[in-house]
Amino acid sequence: MALHPKVIDLTLDRMWRLLDALGNPQDNLPPVIHIAGTNGKGSTQAMIRAGLEAGGHAVHAYTSPHLARFHERIRLAGDLISEPALTALLDECEDANAGAPITFFEITTCAAFLAFARTPADYTLLEVGLGGRLDATNVIARPALTIITPVDLDHQSYLGDTLALIAGEKAGILKPGVPAIVARQKEAALDVIEARAARLSVPCQVHGQHWHAAPERDGMIFQDDNGLLDLPKPGLAGPHQIDNAGTAIAALRALGAAPGACAAAIRDAHWPARMQRLRSGPCIDAAPHAEILLDGGHNPAAGQAVAVTLAQMPARPTHMVCGMLNTKDIAGYLAPLAGRAESLFAVSIEGEPNTLPAARTAAVAEAVGLKASTSDTVLDAVRKIAADTPHARILICGSLYLAGRVLRDHG
Numbered sequence: 423m424a425l426h427p428k429v430i431d432l433t434l435d436r437m438w439r440l441l442d443a444l445g446n447p448q449d450n451l452p453p454v455i456h457i458a459g460t461n462g463k464g465s466t467q468a469m470i471r472a473g474l475e476a477g478g479h480a481v482h483a484y485t486s487p488h489l490a491r492f493h494e495r496i497r498l499a500g501d502l503i504s505e506p507a508l509t510a511l512l513d514e515c516e517d518a519n520a521g522a523p524i525t526f527f528e529i530t531t532c533a534a535f536l537a538f539a540r541t542p543a544d545y546t547l548l549e550v551g552l553g554g555r556l557d558a559t560n561v562i563a564r565p566a567l568t569i570i571t572p573v574d575l576d577h578q579s580y581l582g583d584t585l586a587l588i589a590g591e592k593a594g595i596l597k598p599g600v601p602a603i604v605a606r607q608k609e610a611a612l613d614v615i616e617a618r619a620a621r622l623s624v625p626c627q628v629h630g631q632h633w634h635a636a637p638e639r640d641g642m643i644f645q646d647d648n649g650l651l652d653l654p655k656p657g658l659a660g661p662h663q664i665d666n667a668g669t670a671i672a673a674l675r676a677l678g679a680a681p682g683a684c685a686a687a688i689r690d691a692h693w694p695a696r697m698q699r700l701r702s703g704p705c706i707d708a709a710p711h712a713e714i715l716l717d718g719g720h721n722p723a724a725g726q727a728v729a730v731t732l733a734q735m736p737a738r739p740t741h742m743v744c745g746m747l748n749t750k751d752i753a754g755y756l757a758p759l760a761g762r763a764e765s766l767f768a769v770s771i772e773g774e775p776n777t778l779p780a781a782r783t784a785a786v787a788e789a790v791g792l793k794a795s796t797s798d799t800v801l802d803a804v805r806k807i808a809a810d811t812p813h814a815r816i817l818i819c820g821s822l823y824l825a826g827r828v829l830r831d832h833g
Contacts, residue, residue, distance in 0.1 A: 436524050437558050440532050443518040447532075447539035452482060454546045454562045455673065458554035458592045459571025459605065461723050462666045465658055465693050466571050466605075467547050469670035473687025475500060477679055479544040484534045484559070486527065486551050489694055489718070489826035496534045499543045511536050527551050531558040545677075553581050555594020568595050568602045568624075569673055571666070573611040574723035575751065589614040596624050601676055604628040605669040627672050635668025637661070644671045644684070651681055656688045659697035660731035663688075695825035697731055703832030704801050705818075709808035713738065713815045716829070718822035720746060722754035728819065729758040739811050742766040743803040744787070744820040748778045752786045755820065760791035763817070767803035768796045771824045783820070800828060 441448055455470065457463050464485055474481045483497040496503040511533040519529065531551070538546050545566070550557045573589045581588045589611035596602055596618055604615055606629040619626045627633055633646040637655075642664050644651040651671065656663040667688040674684050695718035700706055705714050717728055732740060740763045746752050756766075768783035780796040787794035797803035800818055807814050818828055 433556055434558070434561060436522070437528055437532070437561055439522065440515065440519050440524060440528065441535070441561060443520075444515065444532060444536060447535040448561050449563065450539040451535065451546045451562070452538065452543045453566035454548050455567045455569065455677075456548045456550070456559065456562060456565045456595050457569045457571065458550040458557075458595045459569070460574040460588070460592070460721065461719070461727070462571040462605065462662070462669070463549050465663060465666045465691070465696055466569065466669050466673075467549050468658075468693040469656075469667055469687045469691040470673050471497075471547055472689075472691040473670065473674045473679055473683045474545055474677070476686030476690065477683035480542065481545045481547060482538045482541070482543045483547040483549075484531070484538075485547075485549045487822055487826075489822065490829045492530075495530065496537060498537055498541045503537060507537065508533065525558075528558045550592075550595065553588075553591040553594070555591045557595075560595055562597075564597060565595075565600055567673060567676055568597065568600055569605070569669065570595070570602065570607075570615055571605045571669060572723065573607055573615075574721060575754070585610040586614050590618070593618040596622055598622045598624070600624060602626045603669060603672045603676060606630065606665050627676065629665070629668065629672075633668065633672045633675075635664055635671065637664055642667060642688070644668055646672065646675060648675060651684055653685050654689045657691055658693055659699075660727060661734060662727040662730065663696075694829060695822060697728070700828075700832055705804045705816075705828070705832065708801060708805045709812070709814070709816065711812045712804075712808055714804070715815065715817045716825055717817065717819045718825035719819065720750050720755060720821050722751055722758070725755035726758040728817070729762050732759075732762040732815075732817070735815070738813070738815040739764055740815040740817060741807045741811065742792070743769060743797070743800050743807075743816060743818045744783055745769040745771045745780070745800075745824040746778045746783055746820040747771070747774070747776045747823065748782075749776055750778075750821075752778060752783060753790055756787050756792060757790045763792060765807075766792045766794040767806065768794055769798070769800055769803060769824070771821060772799070772827060774821075774823050777823075800824070801831075
């Protein structure tokens, strides 16, 4: 398939052209919940899906990037799309595109819309790829609900170099009169989101104003105008998942979900590479007594969330294995972790053209106060750590691309 030469090129013109050639499937989707934000989109979507499915609903879901297999991006009424079905849809989209410029994300998004339009379901969960205003997913005229998860600095070269500019791009998914759920935000981001919502007469449910979520004993509580819910602890690890769970519950309440579905949403959701503990595979074989965690966070807010999570875990010597892309704020990600790990082994991400060289990651780690060295591979780093500290906590982190490679090797 000959794709548009730019990896990322934010415009909707190519999408509108191809969708029109395909018969505009985006106009025939089950009710859409559209999700934008910098952090927490995937976890929030996973919780909403778990809650809706617990309530007996069939749910489509679109997410990116994938980790181990491309098929993870498209879920049809609960099941991952099959390879033959995906291949047929991509061929159909390529034929309709007739050789015109198109990006990989655009043509795969069109394929997802075709699949969603042709398969019965009750809801469609649609996660933005990048930004919001000009993202390929932002072609739904009237979604049932929009959601903006926490906005922070990331992808500045595409979205702007201030929180306000990035928030403006994320808020581009808001639609006139369509209800919106707004997660916890920094003031600069919230000001922009609320101003756009006011211009479009969007009824907003905003964290801290209209709903609240907080840990409570061994679980959490959620409160809004409809009352108080006592809920279990989120199944996804980390204290930041309380906020993500709150966002998901606010969305489910807006959709009329029952309390039992809300509890299932946060108890049963599964989302890989979010402080996920590895249970089997080469790294476990190499370090059988270690606790090995995998996380795909890659920006300063994610680094802070991981640091807080580590701080609340039982004390254990912690060592990092880190690989990052050269487009990220490496120092911003690593700085919060400097006090939480005894060492860092830097790796390059195999097969990824935008990988940051391991030596550069190690140099930045040293600059922010982490003892650092390099390794050829993740497995090599795990072996080195286990040789010195058999019962270590090993955190493999820094990129979803690195996480995906690890998951492919670990089933």
